[in-house]
Amino acid sequence: MKKTLSDYPNLQQQRQQLLQQLSGLQELRRGSLTEQFLMVKRQNGSRVKRGPYPLLTRKQGQKTVSLRLTDPALVPLSATDSSPAAI
Helix, strand or coil: CCCCHHHCCCHHHHHHHHHHHHHCCCCCCCCEEEEEEEEEECCCCCEEEEEEEEEEEEEECCEEEEEECCCHHHCCCCCCCCCCCCC
16 A cells, blocks of 8 residues: 555654754755764873764765864764754
8 A cells, every 4th residue: 555645744844844954054065974983092001982073074086085073163963963863
């Protein structure tokens, strides 16, 4: 049985909410926004994990280019908002 739009009552409302959120964005960039962690060696020889650091990864020609975002204005997502459902 083929489903119709009436089978998804909240779909139109969710679509409108997403469109409204997208219209508020000032800039879109192609790529992936991920978190980077670094393993750092201390003076006593122990290792500790540092991070997370926001990292923008994208293709530029034939190469993959990564840029660590240090300016908070460039990182619109917090750790709680980075789930696919929130984007």
